[in-house]
Amino acid sequence: MLIKTLATWACVSLCMLTFSQTNYTLKGYVLNTNNVPVSGALLASKQLSTTSLSDGSFILSGFKNGSYEVTITHKNYKEQHVNVRFNGASTSITVALDAANTELETVTLYSKSEEREAHESPISTVKVSEDFMNLNRENSLMQTLSKIPGVSTINIGSGQSKPLIRGLGFNRVSVVQNGVKHEAQQWGNDHGLEIDQYGIEQIRIIKGAASLLYGSDAIAGVIDIEAPKIPMENTLSGAVNLLAENNNDLFGISAGLQERKANWYYRTRLTYRDYGDYKVPTDRISYESYIFELHENHLRNTAGREANAAFSLGYVGTNFKTETFFSNVNAKNGFFANAHGLEVRTSTIDYDSNDRDIDLPYHKVNHFKIVNNTTVYQGAHTLNFELGFQNNHREEHSEPVPHGYMPKPDDSQERVFYKNTWSFNARDAFKPNEKHQLVFGLNTEYQNNNIGGWGFLIPEYNRFTIGAFAFDHFDISEKLHFQGGLRYDFGVVKTKSHFDKFQSTVNNADGSTSYIYLQRALNKTLNFNSLSGSVGLSYVTPKTTYKINLGKSFRIPLANELASDGVNYHMYRFERGNLDLDPEKSYQLDMDVDFVSKKFDFGVSPFINWFENFIYLNPTSNYYETLQIYEYTQSKVFRLGGELRLGYHLLKHLRLDGSLEYVYSRQTTGPKKHFTIPFSPPLSGIISANYQFNKNLFFFKNPQFSANFRLTANQDDIVPPEEKTEGYNVLNLSFNSGFKLLNAKKLAQFRFKLNNVFNTQYFNHTSFYRLIDVPEAGRNLSVSLTIPF
Amino acid sequence: MLQHSFNMTKLIKQLSIVFIFALIVSCSGDDSADKDETKPTISINYNNGFPQACAELVRGETYNFRAMVTDNAELAAYSLDIHHNFDHHTHDDQEALCDLNPVKSAMNPMIYMENFSIEAGLTSYEINIQVTIPNDIDTGDYHCAYSATDKTGWQARTSIDIKIVE
Numbered sequence: 007m008l009i010k011t012l013a014t015w016a017c018v019s020l021c022m023l024t025f026s027q028t029n030y031t032l033k034g035y036v037l038n039t040n041n042v043p044v045s046g047a048l049l050a051s052k053q054l055s056t057t058s059l060s061d062g063s064f065i066l067s068g069f070k071n072g073s074y075e076v077t078i079t080h081k082n083y084k085e086q087h088v089n090v091r092f093n094g095a096s097t098s099i100t101v102a103l104d105a106a107n108t109e110l111e112t113v114t115l116y117s118k119s120e121e122r123e124a125h126e127s128p129i130s131t132v133k134v135s136e137d138f139m140n141l142n143r144e145n146s147l148m149q150t151l152s153k154i155p156g157v158s159t160i161n162i163g164s165g166q167s168k169p170l171i172r173g174l175g176f177n178r179v180s181v182v183q184n185g186v187k188h189e190a191q192q193w194g195n196d197h198g199l200e201i202d203q204y205g206i207e208q209i210r211i212i213k214g215a216a217s218l219l220y221g222s223d224a225i226a227g228v229i230d231i232e233a234p235k236i237p238m239e240n241t242l243s244g245a246v247n248l249l250a251e252n253n254n255d256l257f258g259i260s261a262g263l264q265e266r267k268a269n270w271y272y273r274t275r276l277t278y279r280d281y282g283d284y285k286v287p288t289d290r291i292s293y294e295s296y297i298f299e300l301h302e303n304h305l306r307n308t309a310g311r312e313a314n315a316a317f318s319l320g321y322v323g324t325n326f327k328t329e330t331f332f333s334n335v336n337a338k339n340g341f342f343a344n345a346h347g348l349e350v351r352t353s354t355i356d357y358d359s360n361d362r363d364i365d366l367p368y369h370k371v372n373h374f375k376i377v378n379n380t381t382v383y384q385g386a387h388t389l390n391f392e393l394g395f396q397n398n399h400r401e402e403h404s405e406p407v408p409h410g411y412m413p414k415p416d417d418s419q420e421r422v423f424y425k426n427t428w429s430f431n432a433r434d435a436f437k438p439n440e441k442h443q444l445v446f447g448l449n450t451e452y453q454n455n456n457i458g459g460w461g462f463l464i465p466e467y468n469r470f471t472i473g474a475f476a477f478d479h480f481d482i483s484e485k486l487h488f489q490g491g492l493r494y495d496f497g498v499v500k501t502k503s504h505f506d507k508f509q510s511t512v513n514n515a516d517g518s519t520s521y522i523y524l525q526r527a528l529n530k531t532l533n534f535n536s537l538s539g540s541v542g543l544s545y546v547t548p549k550t551t552y553k554i555n556l557g558k559s560f561r562i563p564l565a566n567e568l569a570s571d572g573v574n575y576h577m578y579r580f581e582r583g584n585l586d587l588d589p590e591k592s593y594q595l596d597m598d599v600d601f602v603s604k605k606f607d608f609g610v611s612p613f614i615n616w617f618e619n620f621i622y623l624n625p626t627s628n629y630y631e632t633l634q635i636y637e638y639t640q641s642k643v644f645r646l647g648g649e650l651r652l653g654y655h656l657l658k659h660l661r662l663d664g665s666l667e668y669v670y671s672r673q674t675t676g677p678k679k680h681f682t683i684p685f686s687p688p689l690s691g692i693i694s695a696n697y698q699f700n701k702n703l704f705f706f707k708n709p710q711f712s713a714n715f716r717l718t719a720n721q722d723d724i725v726p727p728e729e730k731t732e733g734y735n736v737l738n739l740s741f742n743s744g745f746k747l748l749n750a751k752k753l754a755q756f757r758f759k760l761n762n763v764f765n766t767q768y769f770n771h772t773s774f775y776r777l778i779d780v781p782e783a784g785r786n787l788s789v790s791l792t793i794p795f
Numbered sequence: 796m797l798q799h800s801f802n803m804t805k806l807i808k809q810l811s812i813v814f815i816f817a818l819i820v821s822c823s824g825d826d827s828a829d830k831d832e833t834k835p836t837i838s839i840n841y842n843n844g845f846p847q848a849c850a851e852l853v854r855g856e857t858y859n860f861r862a863m864v865t866d867n868a869e870l871a872a873y874s875l876d877i878h879h880n881f882d883h884h885t886h887d888d889q890e891a892l893c894d895l896n897p898v899k900s901a902m903n904p905m906i907y908m909e910n911f912s913i914e915a916g917l918t919s920y921e922i923n924i925q926v927t928i929p930n931d932i933d934t935g936d937y938h939c940a941y942s943a944t945d946k947t948g949w950q951a952r953t954s955i956d957i958k959i960v961e
Contacts, residue, residue, distance in 0.1 A: 352883055352886055627946055
């Protein structure tokens with residue numbers, strides 16, 4: 007039913023596209039001479055006018071054929087006039103404004119804007135601006151991004167999440183921050199992403215094969231958190247964000263400050279968030295034949311806190327710029343106390359006396375990062391260097407209990423991971439002539455992983471990878487662009503042996519019994535190499551952009567996939583690695599059509615994907631010490647799907663948006679032939695309406711109302727040991743507005759948001775707690791305030 | 796130029812129709828018919844099912860642990876795990892609530908962990924494992940867990956609180 011409704015709705019909306027367009031649109035960007043976007047610039051031509059947004063973008067509609075003079079004014083910049091001619095099509099421009107205090111120098115920059123480059127690249131990307139982040143901010147970065155079609159999350163309670171792109175996650179999505187790949191224990195389904203979601207200006211999301219540029223793991227896509235724009239000369243600015251929520255009694259504060267003199271600049275940020283147990287719209291949870299009564303709807307012991315600090319120091323020279331980022335993310339989160347993994351637990355801990363404390367079981371993580379980005383402009387060459395060091399320290403604690411032959415451990419320290427990662431990337435972008443842009447690059451990375459605690463899941467290992475790539479962006483014509491390249495990678499993984507600290511009883515073939523310290527991992531050195539690449543075309547017209555791209559991506563198997571041989575007691579399974587695994591190879595064909603006009607915008611991005619050897623943890627029908635054996639196995643997998651998005655200005659101030667996402671996956675060989683792959687997101691869509699007042703309401707400046715309704719179909723396509731998940735509909739409402747506070751020039755932003763308006767009880771198929779039948783969070787009211795200065 | 800943009804629109808429409816069509820086909824054309832999506836079941840709720848919740852087992856005695864397993868397609872293996880619950884770390888999934896002894900430390904607890912396979916082709920099978928409770932093990936609260944798998948890799952589990960007494 008849902009599918010039909012959505013499809014009908016999509017078709018009806020599509021039919022509206024046949025209305026002819028006689029009005030043309032001028033789109034583009036307003037930047038200053040340092041290429042920093044200028045917001046609030048007034049663009050006017052005859053009776054038409056608009057204001058540039060915070061990313062510098064603007065859309066001015068209503069032009070007919072002919073010549074127009076567009077005047078661009080901003081209080082901090084020199085007025086500028088640009089002549090634009092419309093001849094049967096819309097057009098776009100990039101305007102560079104000179105600071106008002108400098109000498110008059112009327113320059114109109116016609117170099118390719120970032121926007122234009124994104125259009126011309128055959129790899130389809132979604133840009134997420136700081137505005138989007140502020141408007142849609144949820145409890146964690148990935149929850150905020152999950153509004154983007156094709157992006158979903160694995161939530162671990164209310165404050166932690168990890169990314170899924172078109173149903174693939176873990177080490178099949180690369181998360182890159184300031185040019186360096188974020189390296190933690192991504193393989194764990196209860197390990198959230200250790201990145202502060204404040205202070206991010208722009209994220210580029212690539213859905214599709216991206217190994218060519220990003221190396222191993224960028225199979226499903228990339229979440230690329232870009233370095234913030236360099237502040238303008240002689241400026242000091244900052245902002246404080248305040249957030250309060252009633253579902254988990256969260257309060258959060260984040261304050262950022264940045265200053266630039268002539269060449270030197272710094273940025274700094276502090277974030278603190280503290281939240282209690284979250285509430286679900288039920289007072290009991292039924293998991294198999296167990297029933298957990300909840301105290302006042304609280305999911306006991308899911309409280310958490312997070313404290314982050316970041317500082318960076320940068321220098322802009324005449325032909326180079328450099329910035330060094332230091333950041334530390336520290337978080338501690340409780341796990342639901344009634345079941346640890348799948349294991350039902352009872353405890354003498356009085357969880358219900360306080361809904362803010364974090365008792366056992368819990369995990370804590372500290373992620374420290376130093377990254378340097380340096381760019382050197384050398385004639386036709388632009389050289390980029392990225393150097394990074396990361397330390398990830400994760401601890402998982404639970405009440406010690408005996409399991410199997412393991413006697414009761416002495417402490418709560420179940421698992422400790424201590425991982426250091428060094429990265430170095432170098433890239434040369436070279437423009438030999440007007441038509442070509444060549445890029446050569448080198449990526450190297452060294453990982454050193456150490457373990458501790460009484461539970462064993464993955465071995466200690468060292469891993470070194472090196473990869474080199476080259477690609478060419480060729481402007482065949484103004485409209486048609488080609489991009490293609492090749493990459494070669496080599497990697498070495500050295501796993502270290504590991505023995506149990508306790509003796510197990512082993513029945514020998516001759517009837518005798520031995521008591522031995524079992525070996526859980528081997529000393530092994532494994533080499534991998536892979537050739538990857540991509541070719542694609544894009545065709546850019548003023549209103550429509552077409553893209554097609556074929557890419558081959560790869561992923562080096564993880565140490566746990568190769569060498570684990572241990573009992574995961576809480577999941578009631580014995581996990582066995584496979585030293586013969588090959589690097590995963592994935593071929594993907596991506597297409598993208600994007601259409602923008604005055605009233606409508608529309609996009610469709612289908613994909614077809616073929617894995618030669620998809621690695622997954624297959625539940626076998628055999629047992630080891632009464633636990634089901636799960637083996638890392640490779641099989642061929644076929645996937646297809648895509649996203650559809652539509653926007654329509656129904657009235658001048660009322661905009662309707664719709665999006666749809668779907669993925670179909672099938673294993674075509676192996677023990678789970680005909681089954682899907684784990685964590686397949688269901689068909690889902692969002693319908694939203696947005697009303698923008700262009701006048702003031704009381705003291706609110708340009709307030710905006712929005713409602714979004716998420717429709718999610720049943721997920722009946724599962725693979726053992728998953729459960730089918732029923733579909734659901736959830737309504738979220740929000741109101742946001744600017745208003746004057748402290749600073750008359752920079753408006754403070756106020757946001758009021760009501761999630762799950764009807765307190766609907768529903769299950770998210772890809773949530774960590776789905777396995778034990780824990781529903782998603784109930785109604786949540788959040789109020790946030792951003793005060794710039 | 797007008798002709799051009801008309802074609803674009805048409806192309807977008809065609810592309811979207813193909814996309815939606817592919818979507819509907821892939822949703823409805825499910826091949827669930829040849830997939831086993833049913834877990835096996837495991838039960839002690841019949842006359843010979845043993846042990847029942849809160850049962851007391853005597854040291855030195857021999858018991859037949861019996862449970863019925865079924866599956867829609869084909870059973871594969873089963874296991875029996877008996878471990879102590881002296882620290883009350885968990886509880887069973889049977890409806891009865893048993894009185895537990897006070898929390899205590901384990902000295903020489905009974906640990907029984909055995910796996911068995913089921914001959915091919917069966918859709919129902921009665922587990923029947925003879926276990927002698929050793930004379931020298933700690934008495935007190937124990938937990939008895941059965942699990943069974945089918946050929947596809949689905950698993951069923953059930954657990955029962957029991958006591959081992961003198």
